[in-house]
Amino acid sequence: MVKELIINSAPNGVTIALLQDKQLVELHTEHINNNYAVGDIYLGRVKKIMPGLNAAFVDVGYEKDAFLHYLDLGPQVQSLVKLTKIVKNGSYKEKLLNNFKLEEDINKSGKISEVLNRNMLLPVQIAKEPISTKGPRLSSDLSIAGRFVVLVPFSESISISKKIKSNTERTRLKKIVESIKPKNFGVIIRTVSEGKGVSELQKDLLDLIARWELINTRLEATEPSKKILGEMGRTSTILRDLLNADFTNIHVNDTVIYEEIRMYVKDISPELEKIVKLYKHKESIFEHFGVEKQIKSTFGRTVNLPGGAYLVVEHTEALHVIDVNSGNRTASPENQEENAFMVNKEAAKEIARQLRLRDMGGIVVVDFIDMHKPNNRKDLFDYLKQQMALDRAKHTILPPSKFGLVQITRQRVRPEMNIVTNEKCPACGGTGEIKASIVLMDDIENNLNYILNEQNEKSVALSVHPYIAAYIKKGFITRQWKWFFTYGKWISVKSSPSYYLTEFHFTNSKEEEIKL
Known part of the structure; x- marks a missing residue:
């Protein structure tokens, strides 16, 4: 099992992602001036x-x-x-x-x-x-x-x-x-x-x-x-408790934290000092290592499984409920029991990861798909215990009830990790309405006129949605040529698929965004 630690430093704190075989299994956030952390003495x-x-x-x-x-x-x-x-x-x-x-x-x-x-x-x-x-x-x-x-x-x-x-x-x-x-x-x-x-x-x-x-x-x-006296930071605590020869890389995007971790690792395991690496690329460290995508796809009410099944995760003050659904995974009557067993095993593996990842504690009730064979229920229970063995938090798992429910109690020592995966629409700001597209070109040209005539920028590039880029470049005499005849400068147009329809940005010769 290959383990990696990805540490993302931001102004409001540090987020630590633990990957096992490239899969995100733990996520910790350490806020600046984090008081009342487990282990602190008052x-x-x-x-x-x-x-x-x-x-x-x-x-x-x-x-x-x-x-x-x-x-x-x-x-x-x-x-x-x-x-x-x-x-x-x-x-x-x-x-x-x-x-x-x-x-x-x-x-x-x-x-x-x-x-x-x-x-x-x-x-x-x-x-x-x-x-x-x-x-x-x-x-x-x-x-x-x-x-x-x-x-x-x-x-x-x-x-x-x-x-x-x-x-x-x-x-x-x-x-x-x-x-x-x-x-x-x-x-x-x-x-x-x-x-x-x-x-x-x-x-x-x-x-x-x-x-x-x-x-x-x-x-x-x-x-x-x-x-x-304060306990060590979450990063050092994780390294103290988990660091072993299985770790292949520790990537950090902050020079100060990099030096602290390098010295700490050198102190406790000198042979592993070389695995601590400073990340220097422009791209976000979580984007580069695929952590951001895993966070967005893993947190939230619905969690999709590779075989087409999915989990529904609900939280209340008293307990957490996880419902296992077969989704579009079809089965004929002859292999329905086997299909339910395979979906449940797939779900059990993901549930064990979800509990660690979200740091869900207290009582967790899992509603697996009904199975009629006692051997299958026992095998599922044993498989779930095997997957949960990797969890450092103290936990107890009860065998499936006659209703197919499995009850888990898991130690809760800090708040559950909760990340909102739905984003407010950047085009409408959540209102459901956007500016009329017919006036978009007027906005672009007004801003272009201001940048070239008022700010005296020598080189300007325009980044827009691919549809808008195609519109600007269409025809025998394109808008780019019209701008060239008007301003005496060629405005390059870049297509950016990640932009929403009415989004546009101007950059200068150093590829720095021009603030309007």
Whole structure:
């Protein structure tokens, strides 16, 4: 599987497209000054205790108070509260936790009112970004993620990813981490650590320890409801979590971001530095790599499948519904079951991609075409699970019900990616009416007269729709010759199929558009 990352920098932010075998599978937007991103750490102030919900509402500077449930406090929240108090008082001068005495773990079935008080200051981490009408969801079980390991303060446990199956490798990694981790810190060993040496794990761990020291340093001066430490940008996060030997290219159209990514990749995987490339062509980077076309054809209410079938995607506040339709794919009664199975498999593959691409979360209900054979239903369920295995978000898939419905729950930590694919008609501005075509030539000639006589342009070219270009060039004495006799200059006429009927533009000798 060939993976490419296409990064498009624009004034309002950065859009990141992940391609697998040239097909768009993930799309992320990173806005400038993007606050409340997953992983950001804030100094929260407890505003309300809600005993009925066993939760608290915490002010982190967002327009709505953030939600913190008792189960998200973390077992060592008392140690975090204690550290916050002594750091804010200026009496804690260490940066690590070597001499820090940990408090007892809180009761798993306890009450939030026993732990938190109104107006208490507490460092919290964004677990879910603000979605729709809801504020952020928080956790005070802090963790700092690196490429190979995750650092967890106020803990001594070492956890290893379940995806690392070899007992020998698990033992080896645990021994390495035990020998290099600081006191009163736990470590989660990530899947990509498999096969890595001591130096790589130690370097990653030292980077995370430096980030913890930065949190400790900033905590004393940080005002309530302000950010203490931000997570890395989406680009770096994706590279941290996904970068491996399968990546063949990372294309970037911005020099500053290119240098940042090149240095980051050089830092974490020096052998892959050469795959980071600066895009310099005039054409839009998304246009050049076919991303723009895929975005326009993939987002929207209806998604067409290669075999003629299509999906209808509907969104509500409570859930997402995907309906599978066979479209113009015909079948005789003899192979109707087989035809339904083939359409459903094709749809299952696209649905798995759509969930990743749109970052759809919560409850998703898929209405597949009815199949009568139990074996076909089981095969479809297994195939859907296989396609969803590539999804990094936590998810659960239930077997098809007797009505042919498949229910999926998928982790939702940030707002769904929603792109409007319908465009307002540029000719009429959405009114349904355009300027009378009979006056179009008058407009062109008035503007031409202004450009040549008032602006004194020496060389002018006119770009118009092919129909208008043919009209200008028709006859024995064309309009071009008439313009030549009038102005003493030859006006070249270019045909542009992408223009709407009444659209026209003038360019100078440097092929720069002349603004009117």
